[in-house]
Amino acid sequence: MPVTSNYTHPIRMGRQLIAGALVVLVGLFSAGSAAIADGEVNVYSARKEALIKPLLDRFTEETGIAVKLVTGSPHQLVERMAAEGRNSPADVLITADAGNLAHAKAAGLLQVSESPVLEEAVPERFRDPDKMWWGLSLRARVVVYAPDRVEASDLTTYEGLADPIWSDRLLVRSSSNVYNQSLIASMISAHGEQETENWARGVVSNMARDPKGGDTDQIRAVAAGEGDIAIVNTYYYGRLAASTKSEDREVVEQTRLFFPNQDDRGTHVNVSGAGIAVHAPNPDNAMKLLEYLASPAAQALFAELNHEIPVRNGVAASEIVGAWGAFKQDELPLSKLGDLNRAAIELADRAGWR
């Protein structure tokens, strides 16, 4: 007969399973309380773990304050802070661009942080006028080109990228990316919506392919010849140059960097930055962390880790970044980028910049 059974009696098995599951669940619930104790600071970071953890570790070494970290996309971290409300364990919110900090500020999630140390370290246009967030490291949105196919003199300004001479030669990622949104926002601020929309249409019609991938992909595609120029952030280029892989460094050898708009308003820059949460359980430690991140030592680490430009005057950039030389920066206060973010996205949709 096929039905002879040699396994645990099903009723017992089922009950054991349920009992086991209950034990597990109870364990989970009790293990769940977030740390709110002295000597700690809780960080919500939209900067990737690999790029922020070394700085936080150094902070702990120097101050003895333990840092608890959770990373994620900026929008979702902001949603999480909002949902958690008054009980939110978050002390510090770190993002990789000013737009998202402005968004958190608008949602009422940040508090004013009065600090002479920060005011001295962070230049005025890289911080919130209401002192709710502070820029920590700079990146420029530049053009990477293939010198064998591009006359350097043809490259002038962002505006020039809409010129038909770049038809089927331009590479850029999707407008879903905040770096492009901020670039478009800076164009709106310089020229108004209508003119910027025409510009965006020109950019779209010059694209060598539909936007896809990230900035590194655009640089690689220029080196491989899929397009001749690409709009990218500086640190991606710096990272390739510093790569341990020879094919990455070859990509850099086959391409050049160009800082647009040097003769007028300057190259568009953005910051990664941080602010203190409105319900921060450890506001004093949070302030210590911000002041540490703006200190010369931490600024030098920013420069070294990710080839960004320190916001603090007098701190040297990494060797690779230093070699590109000084350049003129767009003076637009970065808080403006957050205000124009939504207009920029809608404009991109209308222009067909997907």
Added chain:
Amino acid sequence: MASAEVVWKAPSVRRARAKSFVWSAGPILAAGLVAFPVLVVLANVFVPATDVWSHLANTVLWRYIGNTVWLVLGVGLGTLIIGSGTAWLCSMCRFPGRSVFEWALLLPLAVPTYAIAFTYAGMFEFAGPVQSALRDWFGWGRRDYWFPEVRSLGGAITVMTLVLYPYVYLLARAAFLNQSVCALEIGRTLGRNPWQSFLGIALPLARPALVGGVSLALMEALSDFGTVQYYGVDTFTTGIYRTWFALGDPSAAAQLAATMLVFVAALILTEQWSRRRARYHHTTNRFRPLPTYDLRGWRAALACAACAGALGLGFLLPAVQLAVWTIETWQQTIDLRFLGLAWNSFRLAAMTAVVAVIVTLLVCYAVRLRTNATGRVAKRVAGLGYAVPGSVIAVGVLLPFAWLDTAIDDFARAVFGVSTGLLLTGGLAALIFAYLVRFLAVSLNAVDSAMAKVTPNMDGAARTLGAGPDAVLWRVHVPIIRAGLLTAGLLVFVDVMKELPATLIMRPFDFNTLAVRAYELASDELLAESASAALAIVVVGIVPVIILSRAITRARPGEAAGSS
């Protein structure tokens, strides 16, 4: 069974009523709980349309719809053909390599969609090694040759089909192995050849399983964010994401999500309607070993090539690429903390799998007990979460849980003067609940199609012999559908291992998983560095997949006892 004592006792009427209430209200409650986060999101639909909605309708909505429809059609057709075809070959035919393909064809299940998307793009894009080599060899320039664009709608359909077909294979194979020989034999006496038996008898009989498998694949495709975003294909999912998080308009995003869910519901209803009163359980419980077709010569080669193609493209190629990248970068990426990540991934997946199987079993059985419409609807609704992008579900879970946390905290402060902080959202409980919301459909499908094969006469017989509903479940159903339960648990396990968006937003402090690590590095354009974590997901995922495969082979009724 003769030893089992069946002593009839008159149960107290009140207890029986209480039980009956539990069985009828239980599943609705459970389903309601699981559906709640989806409903929270959809509730935004009733917020009057904003100007964002008209902006979407004027600019991008039709692109979202077009791409989504093509994606669903392509992935649906692709997984159906590959999944059911290979399942039939491996269950009914004999050819060289079958014993390996039998279990190996499931391996792509362990590969996260985003990982195969990254590897294929890395290999086949314009700047990748394949095209660069071609240009070098032939001295071609950019416009001298044609090469399919990987990062496109077609590419997305291809890579998704390659890793999602195992859902169909899995359920189809279980169905083929459990099929009654009688129907096939009758077909043969009526002059059907092997092809005709496959297309005319076995496929229609396996319909619940095929539909289950394809709908799992489709829902997975619909909710995918990583692949379509990386491949630059705008679907509803990327649209929801952009509208909610970038445009900052949850209600317009919810309206997009609702449009998509209506689409899903329409698909499911059409299928149900076309099945109407057809039933698929066996009319007899006589089982004999399946007759197999011996394939020779070119037929065997073709069968072998078909299986090898699916396995090679869906698993070997991406796994080898990941391994190569891992070897290049392991010194920077693999350390002690890496083991911690693997352990976190593993225990989250294991805990969720256990909870999911128990909940599913109870819901399915309760619906079977009370065949009323409410139960069936509740079950459907509970399964909807699978088609919703994980990030949306996460917010749907976060809002009510955080509200509950605040309410408890307020209460504790008022009554006891202490703060309880974030009881639920601070730990893993909310995260596991989010997984349940998202993956209950997976285990529902597996358990459902297993239970559909148990004829109601069994329940009837057991009940006549005096067993209550609980006893019937534990002593009749659980033993019979063991394989189905195992399938359900392992599928959930593998899915949780791969899950990303909900994990990302809901995990506690200093708690990372392999998927989070892989994503962080890959999204930061450090593909090679992300490979070690992705490879680890694949490796950890392979174990349950192999167990699963073996269990199904052994699960054919009557074969375990060696009654041939």
